[in-house]
Amino acid sequence: MRCITFFGNKSQAFVPDDMRKNILQNPSLMMHNPFEGIANTMLLRDIVMLRQVHGIDGVIITDEAYAQSLHTLHTQGDFLVTSLPRLGLSVATADCLPVLLYDKRNQVVSAIHAGWQGALKGVVPRAIAVLQKQFGTRLEDLQVFFGPSAHACCYQVQEEFLHRLDDFDWQMKVLSKRNDSYYFDLPLFVGLQLNSLGIATCDIDTTANVCTICSDKFCSYRRDPKNELRQISLIALVPNH
Numbered sequence: 001m002r003c004i005t006f007f008g009n010k011s012q013a014f015v016p017d018d019m020r021k022n023i024l025q026n027p028s029l030m031m032h033n034p035f036e037g038i039a040n041t042m043l044l045r046d047i048v049m050l051r052q053v054h055g056i057d058g059v060i061i062t063d064e065a066y067a068q069s070l071h072t073l074h075t076q077g078d079f080l081v082t083s084l085p086r087l088g089l090s091v092a093t094a095d096c097l098p099v100l101l102y103d104k105r106n107q108v109v110s111a112i113h114a115g116w117q118g119a120l121k122g123v124v125p126r127a128i129a130v131l132q133k134q135f136g137t138r139l140e141d142l143q144v145f146f147g148p149s150a151h152a153c154c155y156q157v158q159e160e161f162l163h164r165l166d167d168f169d170w171q172m173k174v175l176s177k178r179n180d181s182y183y184f185d186l187p188l189f190v191g192l193q194l195n196s197l198g199i200a201t202c203d204i205d206t207t208a209n210v211c212t213i214c215s216d217k218f219c220s221y222r223r224d225p226k227n228e229l230r231q232i233s234l235i236a237l238v239p240n241h
Contacts, residue, residue, distance in 0.1 A: 001085065003102040003109055006038060006234040007147045007208040009217045013229040016092055020073045029071040034232065044236055047088035050077040054117040056126045060134060079112040079127040090234040094219035095212050097186050098147030098233030099124055103131060105141040109235045119190050120164055125197060139198045146209040147233035150222060152176055152185035154213035
């Protein structure tokens, strides 16, 4: 087995609330775009996604029947975990950080939605703890992928936000000040969080981590708060052949 990843942009985006309404008429997520096109391209049997709430809870998918029950997009959570092949775990973002995990020894994958709220609450360490407890994952066997998200070049925060970082040793590393404004480096924050757990920077693939605010190819709530479109990031296990 091996893992495959997909990082979408505005051209493969969707509106989560609209999708929930459409699913009432056709309950299979796989029959709706952009999920249908992604599944066909990646040869997936199914794709699942949660109703993201900026928390630290998630779902472990152990059978296909349970996966199908998630098609309503009403089950709340911010990370998914599975060892089932050809099941795409997906998250929807527009500035938040998609974090995808692959345990190459135990053949387990996870998709995590890490906005600043979830990141500070510890959603990424929480998902890793679930992998360790339920599947025996070792940190040295994890490959991490970051998808497109807001970067420090554009991610402006208010001064009161600084106090939310008081409990983190790397507070000053993830904040910058320009022209009397503060900027937050979300991917660096999560990267340092992973480093603190024992995951090496060389095991974090940031190739797809483009700034969503800078580039109009991506959905960005900060750039266009009235636009409800969200892009998809996805990971799945597939056979080697």
